[in-house]
Every structure is written in structure tokens, then in C-alpha cells.
Amino acid sequence: MEVTVRCPQCDAALPINVDEAEVKICCQRCGRETRLKGTNAVISDTAVDSCPVCQGNDFYIRKDFDPKTGVAIVATGAIISAVFYYFGQDIIAYGVLGSGALIDLIVYGRLKNVTICYRCHAEFRGAYKRTADVFDLHTADILEPEWERKIRRR
Numbered sequence: 001m002e003v004t005v006r007c008p009q010c011d012a013a014l015p016i017n018v019d020e021a022e023v024k025i026c027c028q029r030c031g032r033e034t035r036l037k038g039t040n041a042v043i044s045d046t047a048v049d050s051c052p053v054c055q056g057n058d059f060y061i062r063k064d065f066d067p068k069t070g071v072a073i074v075a076t077g078a079i080i081s082a083v084f085y086y087f088g089q090d091i092i093a094y095g096v097l098g099s100g101a102l103i104d105l106i107v108y109g110r111l112k113n114v115t116i117c118y119r120c121h122a123e124f125r126g127a128y129k130r131t132a133d134v135f136d137l138h139t140a141d142i143l144e145p146e147w148e149r150k151i152r153r154r
């Protein structure tokens with residue numbers, strides 16, 4: 001399974017393929033080494049049962065959306081519509097602006113879900129079955145500080 005680990009020291013996103021029970025990853029930014037413990041389910045990409053980073057069992061899902069892609073689509077639409085607007089084609093300009101937002105919506109709807117660890121924010125991508133619930137702020141409020149105390153951020 002592909003896991004994106006958040007470096008406990010500098011918060012850098014570190015993608016790694018967890019295919020063994022013990023995996024080590026070295027942060028490219030700050031050099032900190034993080035040890036991962038992959039469970040059988042994680043290694044075989046069948047389920048996210050336990051987090052390889054913090055050993056937590058609490059996860060949520062969200063759309064695997066890269067905000068940069070969305071911004072790029074809207075920005076492109078805005079530039080094209082500005083050109084039409086400049087030449088006095090207001091209606092086409094608004095149409096282009098609207099279709100940019102629509103494409104954004106379609107892209108968003110087709111996105112897969114990604115599972116995220118409440119405690120350490122590791123992200124899990126793969127063919128496994130999504131079983132986690134959507135994000136719950138109350139749960140995050142309890143679990144996040146627990147992990148941050150553990151890695152001595154608080």
C-alpha cells in the first residue's frame with residue numbers, strides 16, 4: 001500500500017510503499033528517520049487496520065483532491081474568460097468562467113477516497129476497501145494532541 005507519511009519533525013509529506021512489516025523512511029527535508037510497522041492488511045493492500053506510523057486505529061476518509069489542480073482549472077478559465085471580456089464578448093466570458101467551475105465539480109466527483117490517520121495524518125492510497133467514516137472534528141480534537149504530545153510537539 002502506498003502511504004504518505006507526515007514527518008513528525010518538519011511535517012514534510014513522504015510517500016512510501018509499505019510492502020514489508022518493517023520499513024524505514026528518511027526525511028528528505030530534515031533527515032529524521034521514521035520507522036513504520038506494516039500490518040498484513042496494509043502490506044497486502046486489503047485494509048487500513050493499524051497506522052504504520054503511530055499504531056493508531058482511528059481513520060477518516062476524504063476525497064483525494066489536490067487543491068492545486070482545482071486552482072489551476074479555475075485560473076485557466078478566468079484567463080480565457082478575461083480575453084473574451086476584453087473583446088466585448090461578455091456572455092461567452094461568463095460562460096467560460098462557469099464551465100471552469102463545472103469541470104472542477106466533475107473532477108471532484110470522480111476522485112477516489114483517501115484514508116487518513118487522525119493522529120499523525122498519514123495518508124493511505126491503494127485498492128483496499130474504504131471503511132473509515134468522514135472527518136469528525138471532535139475525534140480529531142482528542143486524538144491529534146495525543147500524538148503531538150507523544151512526538152513532543154506540545
Ligand SMILES: [Zn+2]
Nearest residue numbers: 007010027030
Ligand atoms: Zn522532516
Ligand SMILES: [Zn+2]
Nearest residue numbers: 051054117120
Ligand atoms: Zn498514524
